[in-house]
Amino acid sequence: xxxxxxxxxxxxxxxxxxxxxxxxxxxxxxxxxxxxxxxxxxxxxxxxxxxxxxxxxxxxxxxxxxxxxxxxxxxxxxxxxxxxxxxxxxxxxxxxxxxxxxxxxxxxxxxxxxxxxxxxxxxxxxxxxxxxxxxxxxxxxxxxxxxxxxxxxxxxxxxxxxxxxxxxxxxxxxxxxxxxxxxxxxxxxxxxxxxxxxxxxxxxxxxxxxxxxxxxxxxxxxxxxxxxxxxxxxxxxxxxxxxxxxxxxxxxxxxxxxxxxxxxxxxxxxxxxxxxxxxxxxxxxxxxxxxxxxxxxxxxxxxxxxxxxxxxxxxxxxxx
Amino acid sequence: xxxxxxxxxxxxxxxxxxxxxxxxxxxxxxxxxxxxxxxxxxxxxxxxxxxxxxxxxxxxxxxxxxxxxxxxxxxxxxxxxxxxxxxxxxxxxxxxxxxxxxxxxxxxxxxxxxxxxxxxxxxxxxxxxxxxxxxxxxxxxxxxxxxxxxxxxxxxxxxxxxxxxxxxxxxxxxxxxxxxxxxxxxxxxxxxxxxxxxxxxxxxxxxxxxxxxxxxxxxxxxxxxxxxxxxxxxxxxxxxxxxxxxxxxxxxxxxxxxxxxxxxxxxxxxxxxxxxxxxxxxxxxxxxxxxxxxxxxxxxxxxxxxxxxxxxxxxxxxxxxxxxxxxxxxxxxxxxxxxxxxxxxxxxxxxxxxxxxxxxxxxxxxxxxxxxxxxxxxxxxxxxxxxxxxxxxxxxxxxxxxxxxxxxxxxxxxxxxxxxxxxxxxxxxxx
Numbered sequence: 001x002x003x004x005x006x007x008x009x010x011x012x013x014x015x016x017x018x019x020x021x022x023x024x025x026x027x028x029x030x031x032x033x034x035x036x037x038x039x040x041x042x043x044x045x046x047x048x049x050x051x052x053x054x055x056x057x058x059x060x061x062x063x064x065x066x067x068x069x070x071x072x073x074x075x076x077x078x079x080x081x082x083x084x085x086x087x088x089x090x091x092x093x094x095x096x097x098x099x100x101x102x103x104x105x106x107x108x109x110x111x112x113x114x115x116x117x118x119x120x121x122x123x124x125x126x127x128x129x130x131x132x133x134x135x136x137x138x139x140x141x142x143x144x145x146x147x148x149x150x151x152x153x154x155x156x157x158x159x160x161x162x163x164x165x166x167x168x169x170x171x172x173x174x175x176x177x178x179x180x181x182x183x184x185x186x187x188x189x190x191x192x193x194x195x196x197x198x199x200x201x202x203x204x205x206x207x208x209x210x211x212x213x214x215x216x217x218x219x220x221x222x223x224x225x226x227x228x229x230x231x232x233x234x235x236x237x238x239x240x241x242x243x244x245x246x247x248x249x250x251x252x253x254x255x256x257x258x259x260x261x262x263x264x265x266x267x268x269x270x271x272x273x274x275x276x277x278x279x280x281x282x283x284x285x286x287x288x289x290x291x292x293x294x295x296x297x298x299x300x301x302x303x304x305x306x307x308x309x310x311x312x313x314x315x316x317x318x319x320x
Numbered sequence: 321x322x323x324x325x326x327x328x329x330x331x332x333x334x335x336x337x338x339x340x341x342x343x344x345x346x347x348x349x350x351x352x353x354x355x356x357x358x359x360x361x362x363x364x365x366x367x368x369x370x371x372x373x374x375x376x377x378x379x380x381x382x383x384x385x386x387x388x389x390x391x392x393x394x395x396x397x398x399x400x401x402x403x404x405x406x407x408x409x410x411x412x413x414x415x416x417x418x419x420x421x422x423x424x425x426x427x428x429x430x431x432x433x434x435x436x437x438x439x440x441x442x443x444x445x446x447x448x449x450x451x452x453x454x455x456x457x458x459x460x461x462x463x464x465x466x467x468x469x470x471x472x473x474x475x476x477x478x479x480x481x482x483x484x485x486x487x488x489x490x491x492x493x494x495x496x497x498x499x500x501x502x503x504x505x506x507x508x509x510x511x512x513x514x515x516x517x518x519x520x521x522x523x524x525x526x527x528x529x530x531x532x533x534x535x536x537x538x539x540x541x542x543x544x545x546x547x548x549x550x551x552x553x554x555x556x557x558x559x560x561x562x563x564x565x566x567x568x569x570x571x572x573x574x575x576x577x578x579x580x581x582x583x584x585x586x587x588x589x590x591x592x593x594x595x596x597x598x599x600x601x602x603x604x605x606x607x608x609x610x611x612x613x614x615x616x617x618x619x620x621x622x623x624x625x626x627x628x629x630x631x632x633x634x635x636x637x638x639x640x641x642x643x644x645x646x647x648x649x650x651x652x653x654x655x656x657x658x659x660x661x662x663x664x665x666x667x668x669x670x671x672x673x674x675x676x677x678x679x680x681x682x683x684x685x686x687x688x689x690x691x692x693x694x695x696x697x698x699x700x701x702x703x704x705x706x707x708x709x710x711x712x713x714x715x716x717x718x719x720x721x722x723x724x725x726x727x728x729x730x731x732x733x734x735x736x737x738x739x740x741x742x743x744x745x746x747x748x749x750x751x
Contacts, residue, residue: 091641113525114643114644
């Protein structure tokens with residue numbers, strides 16, 4: 001089945017603004033399900049979904065699993081360790097074997113950029129990219145957009161700065177594409193050694209100083225600094241990173257207006273973000289997590305062929 | 321005495337400044353003459369006649385850079401299949417890089433490749449010996465013994481020579497034997513983990529990029545060491561505008577530097593990687609449009625001496641995987657002529673004569689190989705091709721075992737009709 005998004009969700013770069021808006025709008029009615037006492041609707045009853053995770057993940061995997069289960073899909077989690085993958089089976093063989101068991105969708109997290117697309121081109125099932133290397137993490141980008149829209153009631157003209165290790169971040173790429181397509185102004189801020197060399201060609205503003213970014217932005221999306229970046233020589237120390245680029249309360253207090261704080265998690269408190277910011281009044285970090293389930297429900301629904309205008313009715317199992 | 325007459329073709333031989341409709345007479349495997357008739361009657365007994373009207377007759381192509389994978393990876397190519405692929409692409413001689421398993425770093429290994437090449441009865445195969453033992457970049461291999469066994473150059477291709485001291489020594493030591501030292505220019509700390517050209521496309525795709533400086537830093541190092549030593553440095557598969565500028569700088573100063581470019585760096589850009597097509601993954605990577613333009617200019621103005629294929633077959637399964645994990649390299653022997661005609665000659669950047677110079681005359685000259693000319697008395701290594709015939713690339717029809725071509729499905733211009741080595745037809749177009 002092919003819905004309004006096509007067969008797969010591989011990234012936000014290939015989507016149109018209308019398609020992104022459709023997903024965000026479709027997520028709205030699904031938010032309510034998670035607030036119920038009995039958090040389950042029959043929308044995807046009978047559908048089989050495999051969560052194929054080649055990289056360790058808690059948050060994203062659990063979020064997808066909740067989304068699938070709350071839509072009544074049958075789900076199987078396959079982790080790279082403890083499966084044939086560890087025995088050297090290729091990605092394409094793994095996927096074909098799963099598909100031979102007649103599945104409907106695959107949610108894939110993989111360390112190689114392009115892995116989700118590689119899979120999507122070789123199997124019939126719908127493929128959802130749950131993060132491929134340093135390429136894209138579209139559902140994270142979407143839940144960030146939804147959280148921003150919830151707060152500001154608009155995305156058009158919003159100033160959002162993505163802070164930190166943009167070079168190695170799939171979250172950053174999905175945010176850049178998603179925000180730009182929704183009419184937001186996008187900036188990045190971080191040490192140049194952690195920004196792509198061609199960042200200036202990507203249509204974003206670059207801030208070399210976090211103070212300038214805070215002055216400019218309506219919202220900061222603070223990326224996790226992978227601790228191995230230090231040993232790989234991209235930055236001298238976590239301590240200095242915090243001193244130069246850390247999002248701290250002192251810096252935020254000097255801003256002319258309130259700045260909303262997002263973080264895709266997991267956080268390194270005291271490195272890229274200070275605890276009093278993460279736990280502070282302008283943090284929407286836990287709202288992001290809540291929205292993640294609704295966004296993933298919307299994506300699963302739309303990819304399974306669900307009609308967006310029937311999303312509300314679909315919750316009772318009446319339409320799909 | 322056997323006589324063959326290649327009748328009525330357009331004979332293009334830049335080594336003699338020749339571009340005219342003429343006959344080529346071959347006697348006992350050697351060129352007996354080029355001209356009109358030359359006293360040979362087509363109907364006479366014992367004279368084989370090949371009608372070449374409408375076709376180009378040129379010195380056989382010489383590829384100074386290919387990977388034939390034997391010994392070690394006979395599943396992806398053997399010297400025999402590689403030499404037949406070469407013949408099908410119009411090559412009468414190819415130089416096999418030493419990154420085999422075991423590495424071609426001694427006279428016995430060189431002798432093995434020579435022997436397999438002779439057995440193949442196709443294109444001539446000239447071994448290139450390793451610069452360092454095991455290509456480890458530490459101790460020099462025995463150049464003298466390898467040359468004695470048939471090696472025509474030395475290279476650690478596939479890997480750069482990281483140590484500047486070792487490269488200096490290699491350039492000095494090679495002078496005794498009069499052979500070029502061919503280097504794969506790649507500064508390893510900059511290129512580490514890279515899967516494609518560094519730029520906007522790599523940033524979008526989330527693939528680690530290889531900056532052009534990784535090539536250029538090693539290119540200028542090698543040029544400077546050639547100046548210091550007087551040795552002959554041959555720079556493999558150049559791919560960037562910066563490298564072209566540096567080579568030009570070296571040549572203007574009379575430094576003994578030669579350079580090659582591959583057909584793919586003259587025809588494709590990094591845009592081919594979009595979609596994570598592993599058949600567009602090679603090292604050096606496909607670069608930008610600006611680099612491609614610079615490479616074409618460099619072929620035209622002579623900064624780049626030769627076009628070489630860097631033919632690198634891989635098994636289907638090895639390329640059928642995640643981009644970052646797929647091996648580098650594409651097959652090139654059977655598409656080189658057509659790619660060059662399509663992207664260089666057809667748009668008028670160079671003419672057929674200049675192309676024959678880059679593919680036949682210059683490679684034979686700079687690697688000191690027989691052939692590369694139709695002069696009387698030379699071995700009759702000849703390529704006959706149709707410069708305008710169109711055909712569609714179907715990798716399943718390759719003589720090579722490799723199928724990894726970014727040109728699959730494309731319609732290209734230029735088809736080899738006959739390839740002759742020592743006057744013997746080693747390839748005949750079956751179409």
